[in-house]
Amino acid sequence: MKEKVNWRVLVTDADALHSLAIVRSLGTKGMRVSMSSHRRVFSLCFYSKFCKERIIYPPPNRSKEFISFMLDLVQSKKFDILLPVRSAVVPLIAEHAEKFKPFVNFVLPSFESMTIANNKESTFRFAEKVGVPVPKTIYPRKFSDIEKEASRFRFPVVAKASIGSGSRGMVYLNSSNELMRFAEKNFTQESDLTQKKCIVQEYIQGDGFGFFSIFDRGEPKAIFMHRRLREYPITGGPSTLAESVYHPRLAELGLKLLKALNWNGVAMVEFKLDQSDNEFKLMEINPRFWGSLNLPVASGVDFPYLFCLLAMKQNFEPVFEYKQGVKFRWLFPGDFMHLLAKYGLCKDFYKDFFDPTVRYDISLSDIKPNIVELFLIAGYFIQNRGRIRYPQGKPVKPPFST
Numbered sequence: 001m002k003e004k005v006n007w008r009v010l011v012t013d014a015d016a017l018h019s020l021a022i023v024r025s026l027g028t029k030g031m032r033v034s035m036s037s038h039r040r041v042f043s044l045c046f047y048s049k050f051c052k053e054r055i056i057y058p059p060p061n062r063s064k065e066f067i068s069f070m071l072d073l074v075q076s077k078k079f080d081i082l083l084p085v086r087s088a089v090v091p092l093i094a095e096h097a098e099k100f101k102p103f104v105n106f107v108l109p110s111f112e113s114m115t116i117a118n119n120k121e122s123t124f125r126f127a128e129k130v131g132v133p134v135p136k137t138i139y140p141r142k143f144s145d146i147e148k149e150a151s152r153f154r155f156p157v158v159a160k161a162s163i164g165s166g167s168r169g170m171v172y173l174n175s176s177n178e179l180m181r182f183a184e185k186n187f188t189q190e191s192d193l194t195q196k197k198c199i200v201q202e203y204i205q206g207d208g209f210g211f212f213s214i215f216d217r218g219e220p221k222a223i224f225m226h227r228r229l230r231e232y233p234i235t236g237g238p239s240t241l242a243e244s245v246y247h248p249r250l251a252e253l254g255l256k257l258l259k260a261l262n263w264n265g266v267a268m269v270e271f272k273l274d275q276s277d278n279e280f281k282l283m284e285i286n287p288r289f290w291g292s293l294n295l296p297v298a299s300g301v302d303f304p305y306l307f308c309l310l311a312m313k314q315n316f317e318p319v320f321e322y323k324q325g326v327k328f329r330w331l332f333p334g335d336f337m338h339l340l341a342k343y344g345l346c347k348d349f350y351k352d353f354f355d356p357t358v359r360y361d362i363s364l365s366d367i368k369p370n371i372v373e374l375f376l377i378a379g380y381f382i383q384n385r386g387r388i389r390y391p392q393g394k395p396v397k398p399p400f401s402t
Contacts, residue, residue, distance in 0.1 A: 004029055004030035005029060005030055005031060005308075006030050006031065006032060007031050007032070007080040007081055007308060007312065008031070008032045008034070008077075008078070008079045008080045008081070009026055009031050009032070009033050009034070009079065009080065009081045009082075009083055009308065010034050010036060010055075010073070010074065010077070010079040010081070010082050010083065010104070011023060011026075011033055011034070011035050011036065011045070011083045011085065012036050012037070012057075012082075012083070012084045012085050012086065012089045013036075013037055013084075013085035013086040013089060014035035014036060014037035014039075014043035014044070014045035014046055014051070014054070015037045015039045015042055015043040015044065015045070016045075016085050016086055017044070017291060017330065017361075017373070017376075018085070018289055018290065018291050018292070018293040018294070019035070019044075019045045019085050019289075020044060020045055020048065020361060020369050021293040021294045021297055021304070021361065022045075022083065022085065022289065022293070022304040023035060023045050023048050023050045023051055024048065024050055024363070024366065025297055025302055025304040025305055026050070026304055026305065026308065027048070027049075027050025027051075028050070029305060031308070032052045033050055033051060033052055034051075034052060034053035034054075034055055034077070034079070035048070035051045035053070035054060035055070036054075036055035036056070036057050036073075037055075037056065037057070038056065038057055038058060038059045038060065040056055042372060042375065042376065042379070044369040044370075044372040044373060044376075045369060047368035047369045047371075047372055048366055048368065048369050049365075049366050049368075050366065055073065057069050057070060057073070060088040060089050060092060061088070063092055066089075066092060067092060067096050067099070070082075070093075070100075071096075071099060071100065071103070074100060074103045074104040075103050078103075079104050080104070080105060080311075080312065081104065081105050081106065081307075081308050081311045081312065082100065082104045082105070082106045083106065083304070083307060083308070083311075084106070084108075084288070085288065085289050086288065087118070087286070087287075087288055090108070090114070090287060090288040091111075091114050091115075091118055091287075093106070093108060094108045094109065094110070094111050094114040095111050095114075097111070105311040105312055105313075106265075106311050107214075107216075107264060107265040107266075107307055107310045107311050108264060108265045109261070109262075109263050109264045109265055109267075109287060110262070110264065113261045113262060113263060113264075113287075114287050116261060116285075117261070117267070117285040117286075117287035118163065118287060119162055119163060120160055120161075120162045120163070120199055120284060121139050121162045121197065121199055123282070123284060123285050124137050124199065124282070125139075126257075126260070126261070127257060127282050130256065130257065130260040131256070132253050132256060132257050132282055133253070133279050133280060133281050133282065134201075134281060134282045135201040135202045135203075135204050135281050135282075136153070136201065136202040137199055137200070137201045137202075138199065138200050138201075139197075139199055140183075140198070140199075140200065143183055143184070146179065146180070146183040146200065147180065147183070149200070150176040150179050150180060151176055153176070153179070153200075153202060154202055155173070155174050155175050155176070155179075155203075155396070156172050156173060156174045156203040156395040156396055157172075157173050157179060157200055157201060157202055157203055158170060158171070158172055158173070158200070158201050158202075158203050158395075159171045159173060159179075159182055159198055159199075159200050160198060160199050160200075160201065161197070161198055162197040162198060162199060163197070170236070170392050171392055171393055172203065172235060172392055172393040172394060172395040173393070174393075174394075174395065174396045179200070186198075203395050204272040204274050204281050204283075205272075205274070205275050205276070206272045206273040206274050206275040207227055207228060207272065207273050208227070208228035208231065208236070208239075208270065208271070208272055208283070209225065209226065209227050209228070209245070209247065209250055209270075209271045209272070209273060209280065210225065210226045210228075210239075210242075210268055210269070210270055210271070210290070210292065211223070211224075211225055211250055211251065211253070211254030211255075211268070211269040211270075211271065212224040212225070212226070212266075212267075212268050212269075212290065212296055212301075212303070213254065213255070213258060213263075213266070213267055213269075214265065214266045214267075214303055214306050214307060214310065215258060215263040215264055215265065215267070216264065216310055217262070217264050218259060218262040218263065218264070220255060220258070220259075220318065220320075221306065221310065221316070221318050221319070222301050222303065222306055222318060222319035222320070223251060223254070223255070223301075223319075223320055224244070224295075224296040224299065224301045224303075224322055225244070225245050225246055225247060225250050225251065225254075226239070226242045226243060226244055226245060226292060226295055226296075227242065227243050227245045228241075228242050229241040229242055229243055229327070229348075230335060230338050230346075230348070230349075231334075231338065232334050232335070232337045232338040232341065232380075233341070233384075233390070233391050233392055234338060234341045234342070234389070234390075235390060235392055235393075235394065235395055236392070238291045238292070238330075238334060239291065239292045239295075239330065239334070240329065240330050240334035240335035240337070240338045241327060241328070241329045241330075241335060241348075241352065241358075242292050242295050242327070242328055243295075243325065243326065243327045243328075244295060244296070244299040244322060244323060244324050244325065244326045244327075245324055245325075246324055249280060250271060250280055253269075253271065253280055253282075254269045254271075257269055257282070257285070265287075265307070265310075266288065266289055266303055266307060267285060267286065267287050267288075268285070268286040268288075268290035269282070269284075269285050269286075270282075270283040270284050270285075270286065271283060289303070289304075291330075292328065292330075294328050294330070294359070294361050295326065295327075295328035295359075296322070298326055298328055298359045299322045299323045299324075299326045300319070300321075300322040300323050301319050301322045306319070325357060326357060326359065327352075327355065327357050327358045327359065328358070328359045328360075328361075329352060329358050329359070329360055330361065331360060331361075331362070332370070332373040332374055332376065332377065333373065333374075333376040333377040333379070333380050335349065336377060337377065337380050337388065340388050341388050341389045341390075343389075
């Protein structure tokens with residue numbers, strides 16, 4: 001299936017850690033990969049031997065300028081494939097997909113499906129509608145909505161920004177008093193929350209799982225699942241160590257949700273296995289390539305390559321089986337930050353160096369990007385304002401009812 005091809009591919013977000021998995025995957029198959037970013041210095045993929053061209057584009061938050069630049073780029077350079085990576089870029093390309101289609105190939109969901117996946121409120125309302133389990137959730141419109149519901153929650157709860165992905169914009173609150181203080185700090189007494197929407201959910205205690213897939217107009221072409229073994233932040237964040245698994249219920253729920261969205265392209269659906277009832281509860285949909293992309297590639301599901309095959313309308317056998325029990329470790333900066341958050345007292349961190357099932361993104365034949373990764377540790381300190389152990393607050397574990 002993995003034949004050598006010489007397609008010209010434009011990949012965005014060269015500064016993203018998982019973009020390194022993309023450029024290495026495509027580069028080893030003979031594709032000519034141009035990496036692009038709005039950051040010049042710490043775009044680690046610029047230093048990969050598989051990066052044939054470095055391109056700097058305007059920041060995606062200047063959307064008109066960004067789209068104009070990218071349209072000019074794909075017309076003038078005549079790329080075969082456009083592969084957008086991060087959440088700031090993917091929705092913009094999806095929104096303007098019709099403008100790009102005459103000049104370059106890609107596989108993205110409809111803007112309507114993308115909008116549902118990108119907004120947590122829309123995601124959870126849609127999931128409830130199609131029968132996918134979610135945590136108890138409220139969607140406040142004004143201060144009094146939070147005030148009315150505060151006494152009905154089992155604490156801790158999680159306040160999340162409606163727009164955003166991963167652990168950004170997430171705060172843990174351990175009592176009704178903490179919830180009310182959060183509401184008072186962020187919203188006036190009877191304000192319309194339209195400009196600052198958030199959702200409030202019960203905190204689900206349990207292991208994190210991911211369902212990963214690529215779809216062709218509503219039909220799954222490949223699936224993969226993993227379980228998080230370590231993460232940073234330690235209260236809930238991207239994987240720093242994960243293991244490939246297969247769970248029938250997880251597959252059922254992930255497929256159910258994405259089929260209902262008539263999905264097209266890649267997606268990651270994040271769940272937690274709730275210890276209180278042993279049921280998977282939806283956490284979010286990532287309508288893009290995900291941070292733990294190295295693990296499915298190492299386990300036999302090469303999503304970047306499959307994306308290119310779909311974009312170029314190449315037939316291939318669906319990939320529904322893969323190696324289980326493969327572990328992947330993102331040592332820098334993620335797992336190192338996990339160790340710091342544990343005050344260095346994480347024996348598994350040290351033991352994993354001697355585990356032959358653990359794979360790394362460190363490549364001696366393409367080492368320059370891994371050297372740049374070391375400098376990203378400073379970025380974590382800045383991003384978290386020096387709060388290493390609990391940058392989002394510390395959830396107190398609730399007692400479970402029988």
